[in-house]
Amino acid sequence: MKDREAACLSGQWFDVEGGADMAERNSGLSVPPSVRGVDRNLDTSSHAAAIDVRNMNFYYGEHQVLFDISLMVPERSVTALIGPSGCGKSTFLRTLNRMNDLVEGTKCTGECLVEGQNIMDPAVDVVLLRKHVGMVFQKSTPFPKSIFDNVAYGPRVAGEKNRSVLADLVESCLRKAALWEEVRDRLHTSAMALSGGQQQRLCIARTLATNPRIILMDEPASALDPASTDRIENLIGELCANYTIVIVTHNMQQASRVSHQTAFFFKGHLVECGPTMQIFTSPSEKQTEDYITGRFG
């Protein structure tokens, strides 16, 4: 019992049932159960590559922040990007739908194939790319419009005007984002009145409405309370059956709960990438082990 309390206090809240190996637990190399829908033993080798990054270098002005990153994301799976603050994981995520184009003075070299198409090619239409590769941000960003208009935003921008088509789409996206039951009676009230967790699920529904194949999530739950975080994680478990998800997270337990594949970034380098179970139980790099056992970061 003492042990258990100590474990709780040290933040190692995870389940000790079944007499997990004491030595393993003490070294910190133990993995919490995954959320429903995420089978961490899934063999993704047969999955096609949704994203295939090759030798990517990224610069803010003269300052290089990503060094020779090569990473493959299998389709219909969750890839978690972990690493200490400032390691470049968010910057990397934002290159995947060219959000960094909006920042002055950035430069990116190498290749980034999204379903076989190199998106760094200047001929690529970023507007179409971003419909295909959606993004959810750390801070929920509902537009100051009604809940309905928020979800209908993407389809409307794409030219959809038919009211009943939009209504069906809004309902199905809100259902997929597990928000429909809570808001069905107030679709036309302001989205700003929703709670933080609801706003974030609304943002996910809004992203789904553009019918993307890939969803990028930049610390989607880091500003939420535990219950809301739990709902977002379960949602990721449901969505990964149909969508490819890349999630940046500071929370290593979250990474281990929701992802099939984990990539560890450190100081702009991709240190290690592999199946989540392997990264969290027997990482091959010392730096990865030090990070996930909490020795730094």
Add this chain to the structure above:
Amino acid sequence: MPSWATRRIHRRHETFIQWALFVCAALSVLTTAAIIFVLLSNAVYAPGSKVAFFERVSLAEFLTSTQWKPRDGEGGQFGIWPLLSGTFLVAFIASAVSIPAGLGAAIYMSEYAHPREREWLKPVLEILAGIPSVVFGFFALKFITPWILKPLLQWLGMDVAVFNSLSAGIVVGIMVTPLIASLSEDVIRSVPRSLREAAFALGSTRFDVSARVVVPAALSGILASFLLAFSRAVGETMAVAIAAGGNPLLTLNPLRGSQTMTGFMVHASTGDSAADSISRMSMYAVGITLFVITLAINLLSGWIMRRFREVYQ
């Protein structure tokens, strides 16, 4: 309680500073009160031997008569409508010019312009705001009317008077464009960057982001800037007095001359009629009308600001 905490020190300079600051605040309130007093004491009720404007002309005549002939003695007619029509005609033309131009400039500076471009665009706009309004008046009279309006309208088969409301409205519009551009740009820029990124991430073009997200999110401030500009246009004096002339006609024809409320007040206060004559006193009645109108517009703009403001965390 220990004695060091209870001994009361009289800090004289604190009291002095408080009083000095109070006087500063009171000064503007007192000025407003004094202006209202002067207007009322000449227009509604005059103490002593003077006779106030509304003691000679009924409020009903002032509000219903359609003639403005501010003469002393026989034949004087004091209906505010010709001045109101002139004022609003010019102000609406000015809004038609300044709202698209000002909002467009604001959106361009905030959403499209390269930071370096913005660095020189904004000061140039502010130079425009610094040009004295007399200059704008002559610009309308000597350039816009003869060189732009006259050929253009002749080509359309119409004629334009030397003094006309259209040229006055256009220059007032040019004058208040920087006001709208600057105020709108401030509120547009205060829309959080995260909102724009979210819109871009949903596959928006730059125009979608501006028109569907940023402008609606900043709408309260933008509307307030329109109203403020309208109220400036209503109150604008010199440019209008020069460009539109001094003929109080009840007309909505922008190609003819007109007189605005402010234009009449300049005319009356510089005229040579006696200080207590009715033609001079009518200036105060017009002043009150103008005061009430601009006050109403400003209150409306404040209400819009509060009612439609979006609060971002």
